[in-house]
Amino acid sequence: MTLNWLDGKIDPFIRPGAVELQSSLHSQLIKNFANEDAAARFLSSDRVHWRRQAVLRSQHIMGKPISGTVLEIGAGSGWCSSLLSLMPNVNKIYCMDYDPVSVNTLIPQVQTVLSADASKIEKVYGTFNDIKLINELDFIVSIGALHHSENLFVTLSECFKALKPGGWLFATEPAYYDSENNRAILNRYKKEDLNSIAKYGRRAKHEENSDHYYRLCEYTAASYSSKFDTFPFVFDMDGNRNADDRALSERKVGQGFHKNVFFPYFAKDVGNPVFDSLLLMLQKPEDGGCETGHVLSCQGSKSQF
Ligand SMILES: C[S@@+](CC[C@H](N)C(=O)[O-])C[C@H]1O[C@@H](n2cnc3c(N)ncnc32)[C@H](O)[C@@H]1O
Structure with missing residues (x-):
């Protein structure tokens, strides 16, 4: 059975034409699972x-195995x-995408070829900007999906609502350094995706597929504003350093690091440059979280101090 969370409604945060591009891509992906x-x-x-490695390593940060009820947003082929x-x-996985080709054709085929336990998987046709669950999930996983959000605050707030207190969101995403300027980011967004013909069968710009490279600071600002406790791990793509899993297994290893500031994590094989540079781990606080702090509440009003 497939759940339909869109139910004829239009998500105002989905860029027109983006779903069609994903449908072309997913139609082509079927042969990868022949x-x-x-x-x-x-x-x-x-x-x-590397994305599979990131899923495994996220368990060090959480200090527990992935368990309970899980939602995968933007599942694509649903391999994860x-x-x-x-x-x-x-126990249970909601496997969600907004592309009908993915949900109706690709995901079932991948389940078969990977001998998945289909009895645990509920396919969902829906958008990560409108998640129809409240305090239900132990874990949300985004493998390269969050960066397709047109509004990270809306998407992360929906995820926050759907998680149980203490639940985790794990995302592995491409990201720019904070020092990247607006022009560079906009230029990439407006540029043709050089793989677009192979991916979609036609030329397309990154923006047509909502393919953002947000800066780390944009991810973290949206995460904090959505009330998450925020643990971003940035992969060192240039530093010629090898994996250091101690940083993951001992969360407090960095004396002087506050737990909510950046942990460098050098997990990538230097000879093997990869795509995602950000492993974003977000936890809904056990007490349900509190309102965001002074930065937002002072806006438009006199200083409270
Ligand atoms: C880069 S692909 C990643 C697919 C898959 N997670 C993987 O690892 O191969 C991004 C996926 O997000 C989906 N997506 C984009 N925007 C979405 C939205 N608003 N709601 C649900 N899925 C979305 C796309 O259809 C696509 O399958």
């Missing part, structure tokens, strides 16, 4: 390999939901 060998090649490709369904402590 059989077990093809699927194994897809899962061991550089990009997916399929693999999560095989984890013993995971």
Whole structure:
């Protein structure tokens, strides 16, 4: 059964034409899951390999295995939901995308070829800007999906609402450094995606597919404003340093680091440059969180101090 969370409604935060591009992409992806060998090649490709590593390593940060009820937003082929369904402590997975080709064709095929436990997976046709769950989820996973949001605050607020107190959102995403200026970011957004013909069968700009490279500060500002406790891990793409998993397994290892500021995490193989540079771990506080602090509440009013 497939849940329909859109139910004929239009999400005002979805860019017109973006779903059609994803449908073209997902129609092409079907051949990557034609059989077990093809699927194994897809899962061991550089990009997916590192995304799988990030899922595994997120458990060090949380200090517990992925478990309970999970939502994958922007699931695409749903490879991650399929693999999560095989984890013993995971009971239920909502596997959601806004593209009907993904939900109706690609995800079921991937489940079959990866021998997923389909009894745990509920497919959802819906948008991450309108999540129909309240205080229900232990875990939300975004594998390269959040950066398609046209409004990170709206998307993250929906995720916050859907998580149980103490629940986690994990996202692995491309991101720019904070020092990147507006012009560079806009230029990329307006530029043609050089892989667009291979991906969509036609030329397309990054903006047509809502393909943002937000800056780290934009992710963190939206995260804090949505009331999350925020743990961003930035991969060092240029520093020639190898993985240091101690930073993950000992959350307080960085004496002098407040837990909510950036932890450098050098997990990437230098000879193997990869796409995502940000591992964003967000926790809904056990007490449900509090309103955002002075920065927002002072706006438009006299200083409280
Ligand atoms: C870069 S793909 C990642 C797909 C998949 N997570 C993976 O790892 O291969 C981004 C996915 O997000 C989906 N998406 C984009 N905006 C969305 C929205 N507002 N609601 C739900 N899914 C969305 C797209 O259809 C696409 O499948």
